[in-house]
Amino acid sequence: MKRGDSNMKLTCGGDPLVSRIEVKVRFSEVDSIRVVWHGSYVKYLEDGREDFGERFGIEYMTIFNNGYTAPVVDMHLQYKQSVTVGDTVIVETKYVPTLSAKLIFEYNIFRKEDNALVLTATTTQVFMTKSGELQLSNPPFFEEWKKRWNIG
Amino acid sequence: MKRGDSNMKLTCGGDPLVSRIEVKVRFSEVDSIRVVWHGSYVKYLEDGREDFGERFGIEYMTIFNNGYTAPVVDMHLQYKQSVTVGDTVIVETKYVPTLSAKLIFEYNIFRKEDNALVLTATTTQVFMTKSGELQLSNPPFFEEWKKRWNIG
Amino acid sequence: MKRGDSNMKLTCGGDPLVSRIEVKVRFSEVDSIRVVWHGSYVKYLEDGREDFGERFGIEYMTIFNNGYTAPVVDMHLQYKQSVTVGDTVIVETKYVPTLSAKLIFEYNIFRKEDNALVLTATTTQVFMTKSGELQLSNPPFFEEWKKRWNIG
Amino acid sequence: MKRGDSNMKLTCGGDPLVSRIEVKVRFSEVDSIRVVWHGSYVKYLEDGREDFGERFGIEYMTIFNNGYTAPVVDMHLQYKQSVTVGDTVIVETKYVPTLSAKLIFEYNIFRKEDNALVLTATTTQVFMTKSGELQLSNPPFFEEWKKRWNIG
Numbered sequence: 001m002k003r004g005d006s007n008m009k010l011t012c013g014g015d016p017l018v019s020r021i022e023v024k025v026r027f028s029e030v031d032s033i034r035v036v037w038h039g040s041y042v043k044y045l046e047d048g049r050e051d052f053g054e055r056f057g058i059e060y061m062t063i064f065n066n067g068y069t070a071p072v073v074d075m076h077l078q079y080k081q082s083v084t085v086g087d088t089v090i091v092e093t094k095y096v097p098t099l100s101a102k103l104i105f106e107y108n109i110f111r112k113e114d115n116a117l118v119l120t121a122t123t124t125q126v127f128m129t130k131s132g133e134l135q136l137s138n139p140p141f142f143e144e145w146k147k148r149w150n151i152g
Numbered sequence: 153m154k155r156g157d158s159n160m161k162l163t164c165g166g167d168p169l170v171s172r173i174e175v176k177v178r179f180s181e182v183d184s185i186r187v188v189w190h191g192s193y194v195k196y197l198e199d200g201r202e203d204f205g206e207r208f209g210i211e212y213m214t215i216f217n218n219g220y221t222a223p224v225v226d227m228h229l230q231y232k233q234s235v236t237v238g239d240t241v242i243v244e245t246k247y248v249p250t251l252s253a254k255l256i257f258e259y260n261i262f263r264k265e266d267n268a269l270v271l272t273a274t275t276t277q278v279f280m281t282k283s284g285e286l287q288l289s290n291p292p293f294f295e296e297w298k299k300r301w302n303i304g
Numbered sequence: 305m306k307r308g309d310s311n312m313k314l315t316c317g318g319d320p321l322v323s324r325i326e327v328k329v330r331f332s333e334v335d336s337i338r339v340v341w342h343g344s345y346v347k348y349l350e351d352g353r354e355d356f357g358e359r360f361g362i363e364y365m366t367i368f369n370n371g372y373t374a375p376v377v378d379m380h381l382q383y384k385q386s387v388t389v390g391d392t393v394i395v396e397t398k399y400v401p402t403l404s405a406k407l408i409f410e411y412n413i414f415r416k417e418d419n420a421l422v423l424t425a426t427t428t429q430v431f432m433t434k435s436g437e438l439q440l441s442n443p444p445f446f447e448e449w450k451k452r453w454n455i456g
Numbered sequence: 457m458k459r460g461d462s463n464m465k466l467t468c469g470g471d472p473l474v475s476r477i478e479v480k481v482r483f484s485e486v487d488s489i490r491v492v493w494h495g496s497y498v499k500y501l502e503d504g505r506e507d508f509g510e511r512f513g514i515e516y517m518t519i520f521n522n523g524y525t526a527p528v529v530d531m532h533l534q535y536k537q538s539v540t541v542g543d544t545v546i547v548e549t550k551y552v553p554t555l556s557a558k559l560i561f562e563y564n565i566f567r568k569e570d571n572a573l574v575l576t577a578t579t580t581q582v583f584m585t586k587s588g589e590l591q592l593s594n595p596p597f598f599e600e601w602k603k604r605w606n607i608g
Contacts, residue, residue, distance in 0.1 A: 020515055039194035126558075183487075183488070184483070184488065184540070187482075195332055198331055237365065342498070
């Protein structure tokens with residue numbers, strides 16, 4: 001995984017939290033029209049989200065070990081270009097601040113070779129206890145996380 | 153595959169074109185929280201779309217054999233409930249009429265056991281020639297298809 | 305799902321336990337050479353195993369509810385022919401009797417259209433407790449299952 | 457992708473051709489027992505094979521651009537341990553010399569954290585023309601490739 005140096009400054013208070021990760025297209029992710037199957041991008045978004053989580057301390061296991069899961073309740077993908085076998089994509093994952101008890105991310109996926117914008121997407125996650133209760137207010141660990149990154 | 157008898161009347165002119173198909177959840181589609189992984193639903197939507205295509209004569213191979221592909225350019229999923237191993241879902245796929253050269257479908261996915269609404273979704277496809285040119289007007293075969301089903 | 309009538313007699317004591325299920329190839333399971341990606345067959349084997357389980361009362365949930373999991377420890381696939389989008393395959397799953405505490409299945413996958421043999425495979429599963437201990441002797445529920453089907 | 461320095465010497469004539477690549481387990485690759493689903497390893501093997509191809513000049517696209525495909529005709533996986541979300545595996549891919557017109561690879565997959573052996577596998581590929589004819593003798597480009605690496 002590589003992250004652009006530009007990220008370094010993006011983590012300062014107030015600036016948006018963004019991560020960048022390279023993902024190599026798998027042969028098995030390409031469909032019979034020889035382009036990445038539209039459903040495969042859902043995995044790239046998850047790669048981006050997990051990379052963001054590692055970078056900013058809110059990965060899946062952090063949420064899970066705090067007693068919660070964060071299921072995706074809304075996912076919107078818009079396809080601009082296609083990529084194929086041998087291509088590498090760059091997944092840019094940006095945290096979208098919100099007052100509600102949700103995790104919202106915006107994504108831009110670029111083709112590495114020519115930096116063409118391939119896909120834009122948004123996902124919304126909610127917090128649930130392991131017993132399955134929806135959390136209407138932010139879990140304590142998430143409040144702390146927001147404070148840590150100066151997110152209002 | 154089973155289709156509700158109710159579909160029989162839905163194919164008359166003017167009525168919306170709808171298909172229904174049962175899909176059994178695969179063990180491999182369930183994630184570590186023991187519910188169907190959010191990305192797996194993209195396959196169920198494709199099952200629904202293909203079932204619709206078989207029922208109304210516009211499946212993937214029909215489009216392909218007419219010299220076109222119909223890539224998904226927009227996909228929006230909204231998750232209402234979760235399903236798990238052993239569950240069967242019913243994918244309801246409805247054609248949404250549009251004047252533009254697009255294929256738009258709306259989906260409702262229900263849990264078979266209790267008929268609970270599990271997911272709603274919308275997909276938009278465009279038509280491209282095999283050489284990759286976007287079609288801004290309806291391909292002839294699609295015009296005929298619309299006439300056949302009395303779609304304005 | 306359809307099962308050949310021939311199965312009816314195959315369930316009598318002494319005869320091999322076999323199930324048959326039809327699986328329609330998914331667009332997303334086909335690779336860029338326009339044939340089903342070799343890894344997709346692993347899902348068809350799981351479909352066959354689960355169909356066998358439902359038919360003979362030893363599906364995944366039965367094992368799980370008895371306090372065990374049955375992880376695959378050995379899987380061998382041999383590819384004879386290819387199938388593609390629009391094809392339907394028939395997965396034939398046969399239980400292979402063994403004295404050791406294992407679940408062994410042999411599979412034949414046929415192309416429905418011409419009944420051509422597409423793939424043969426064998427899988428071996430062991431029994432583990434949910435805490436992860438390997439079972440060297442048959443779990444009680446499995447002993448009962450064997451008796452029920454007159455398996456020595 | 458990282459490759460052990462040890463590889464440096466492994467490319468000399470006579471020595472086995474081996475590549476090593478790290479693959480991070482995806483959330484979507486883990487099943488409901490919270491371990492990597494047995495079918496997901498097929499993708500890791502493909503990652504290993506593709507990494508080998510890039511390292512030694514025989515990746516998928518090289519084969520394809522020379523007018524051939526190399527479908528997997530035999531795949532045997534033996535599972536030793538399990539890995540889960542957050543784990544990284546190391547896929548070691550070794551070329552197995554053979555006189556027949558085949559590509560045979562042996563794989564060892566290790567858990568990065570403790571270097572435990574997780575899986576061993578073997579795959580066999582044949583060469584086919586794009587029109588689907590099986591090649592019983594080595595394609596010219598493959599003969600050259602063998603010479604280049606001093607493979608008898």
